[in-house]
Amino acid sequence: MTTPARTISVAFVRRALAALLSEAAWKLPTDYVAALRRARQQEAAALGREIIEILLTNADRARAERLPSCQDTGMAIIFVEVGQQVHLVGGDLNAAIEEAVRQAYRPLRKSVVADPILRENTGDNTPPIVHYAIVPGHHVRLRVMLKGFGAELMSRLAMFPPAVGVDGVKQFVVETVERAGPNACPPVIVGVGLGGSFDTVGLLAKKALLRRLGTPNPAPHLAALERELLDEINALGIGPQGFGGTVTALGVHVEAAPTHIAALPVAVNLNCSAPRRAEVIL
Numbered sequence: 001m002t003t004p005a006r007t008i009s010v011a012f013v014r015r016a017l018a019a020l021l022s023e024a025a026w027k028l029p030t031d032y033v034a035a036l037r038r039a040r041q042q043e044a045a046a047l048g049r050e051i052i053e054i055l056l057t058n059a060d061r062a063r064a065e066r067l068p069s070c071q072d073t074g075m076a077i078i079f080v081e082v083g084q085q086v087h088l089v090g091g092d093l094n095a096a097i098e099e100a101v102r103q104a105y106r107p108l109r110k111s112v113v114a115d116p117i118l119r120e121n122t123g124d125n126t127p128p129i130v131h132y133a134i135v136p137g138h139h140v141r142l143r144v145m146l147k148g149f150g151a152e153l154m155s156r157l158a159m160f161p162p163a164v165g166v167d168g169v170k171q172f173v174v175e176t177v178e179r180a181g182p183n184a185c186p187p188v189i190v191g192v193g194l195g196g197s198f199d200t201v202g203l204l205a206k207k208a209l210l211r212r213l214g215t216p217n218p219a220p221h222l223a224a225l226e227r228e229l230l231d232e233i234n235a236l237g238i239g240p241q242g243f244g245g246t247v248t249a250l251g252v253h254v255e256a257a258p259t260h261i262a263a264l265p266v267a268v269n270l271n272c273s274a275p276r277r278a279e280v281i282l
């Protein structure tokens with residue numbers, strides 16, 4: 001028996017998305033703030049603890065005063081899940097998403113250029129980067145990231161042969177964080193994509209950053225890899241904001257997908273100390 005379709009207007013999606021983006025700018029995720037509080041206890045360096053304290057104060061002030069938690073309010077990265085039983089009415093969904101970004105970014109910094117060579121600012125932070133998925137159900141799920149590019153610039157991708165094995169993967173991930181040093185605004189969250197193809201491994205790493213901090217990958221071998229990577233990264237000594245210390249990363253999230261027999265694609269997407277993300281289900 002087929003269930004009846006649910007009608008959702010694109011104007012409803014637009015309003016919900018604009019509110020979500022605005023809120024994400026000033027309200028850092030609760031799991032991140034909790035991890036930062038734990039890090040304040042764990043950090044061995046006095047200066048590192050002081051910096052974490054400043055980051056916590058910044059998070060509190062941003063939330064209390066509804067001010068951006070960082071001056072770089074980034075590019076809007078939007079994951080849209082549309083249930084198969086949803087009938088979207090009242091206009092063009094892509095246009096509604098762009099309008100939501102335009103509205104939400106009115107009081108925020110505009111960081112998007114229309115062309116990577118000509119570099120003219122679009123003036124309204126559009127276009128966003130949008131990933132669509134059709135899923136079973138009657139809902140629309142919106143997940144957003146306001147992605148600062150200090151950490152994005154330090155992210156890397158490699159198409160390895162399988163012979164590099166797990167040791168080669170670990171070396172690449174740790175080396176990426178080491179090369180980033182203070183530039184990714186640590187303590188970082190490390191999203192790792194494994195498998196897929198050239199075009200999908202980066203998306204896996206990005207999706208890894210959507211996961212709540214402290215939630216391991218359900219596959220035991222990948223959860224173990226996450227723990228080992230976190231220990232190795234925190235042994236680098238980069239510390240909060242690169243001033244030295246034992247908390248360089250708050251978490252490592254690995255997402256894996258099937259791949260070709262000839263390849264072991266690896267992508268590392270770093271997130272910074274303003275890891276803005278939010279979600280809503282309509």
Ligand code: SF4
Nearest residue numbers: 070148150151185272
């Ligand atoms: S990398 Fe993150 S914390 Fe650093 S300036 Fe950019 S948005 Fe802000």
